[in-house]
Amino acid sequence: MRLIIRDDPTAVGSYIANYICKRINDFGPTAEKPFVLGLPTGSSPIPTYKALIKLVKEGKLSFKNVVTFNMDEYVGLPRDHTESYHTFMFREFFSHSKSPFDIPPSQVNILDGNAEDLIAECNAYEKRIKGYGGIELFLGGIGEDGHIAFNEPGSSLASRTRIKTLAYDTILANARFFNNDISAVPRMALTVGVATVLDSREVVVVVTGQRKALALSKAIGTSQPDCTSATKADQSCFILTEEGVNHLWTLSALQLHPWALIVVDEDATAELHVKTVKYFKSIEFVQDQVEKSQRDLKARGKITEEQVGSME
Numbered sequence: 001m002r003l004i005i006r007d008d009p010t011a012v013g014s015y016i017a018n019y020i021c022k023r024i025n026d027f028g029p030t031a032e033k034p035f036v037l038g039l040p041t042g043s044s045p046i047p048t049y050k051a052l053i054k055l056v057k058e059g060k061l062s063f064k065n066v067v068t069f070n071m072d073e074y075v076g077l078p079r080d081h082t083e084s085y086h087t088f089m090f091r092e093f094f095s096h097s098k099s100p101f102d103i104p105p106s107q108v109n110i111l112d113g114n115a116e117d118l119i120a121e122c123n124a125y126e127k128r129i130k131g132y133g134g135i136e137l138f139l140g141g142i143g144e145d146g147h148i149a150f151n152e153p154g155s156s157l158a159s160r161t162r163i164k165t166l167a168y169d170t171i172l173a174n175a176r177f178f179n180n181d182i183s184a185v186p187r188m189a190l191t192v193g194v195a196t197v198l199d200s201r202e203v204v205v206v207v208t209g210q211r212k213a214l215a216l217s218k219a220i221g222t223s224q225p226d227c228t229s230a231t232k233a234d235q236s237c238f239i240l241t242e243e244g245v246n247h248l249w250t251l252s253a254l255q256l257h258p259w260a261l262i263v264v265d266e267d268a269t270a271e272l273h274v275k276t277v278k279y280f281k282s283i284e285f286v287q288d289q290v291e292k293s294q295r296d297l298k299a300r301g302k303i304t305e306e307q308v309g310s311m312e
């Protein structure tokens, strides 16, 4: 798992948008082989959506051959309600990427929280994802209790798309979108499962703000004192320890994924030890050096484009 730290939510959004843009363009999607992208709602991904819209408008990115699957949707909230995730996605994203880079609505998949048979709706969603050959990149957000999509604490790490009762903390947290009227927040949602997310070839998660700091530390872990060893006596006396994978912090399941990236702002790192933050920053520093040297080698004709990819 990699952790990328940026100064603020805008810089996080810009990093993720450029990352997704590169992935889609490198993939070279066609009508026959579209890029399948998982998407979240919430306030955290809004800067990413803004940055993606900008890239589309600048002609650097097209969603013409991208198929999207959203993470979740409330149960029983009318589709055209201002706070339904359908409305959110079109308001914050899909309606902005106008023609000629428009995403055809037939390529947008969002769970129907008003379906007559909710279980059948969830099963069909999983089937549709499989029908496209799986999700290439799942962009996710998290709740303050560390839930990914609506996989509340205690969710099975083997869970798939299903109906989920919301935790009271989530209802409280989301009341801000319903004029702070707790009674107006739906009690249930349809959500992709933890295993649905883990099945994706790549997972990128956005975590911003101090209120997510504890959840981030539970998923990533912190550095711990370890002065027991004599050989370490003159060193910093700290080792990096990840907290284990734990269904009470479902984001931590990303530790099981071979290609996971969490992009956070400085505020979200508040519960991490300085050493942990420095460690992840040093990894990014080394990675930047590797990429720079690859670009130099390529510019000097020493390696080919394919070799650059294979060295990533």
Ligand SMILES: N[C@@H]1[C@@H](O)[C@H](O)[C@@H](COP(=O)(O)O)O[C@@H]1O
Pocket: 040, 041, 042, 043, 044, 045, 071, 072, 140, 141, 142, 143, 148, 149, 150, 170
């Ligand atoms: N089900 C959604 C999650 O998918 C989202 O990640 C979370 C975070 O919202 P925000 O980014 O507004 O904190 O909100 C809801 O709980």
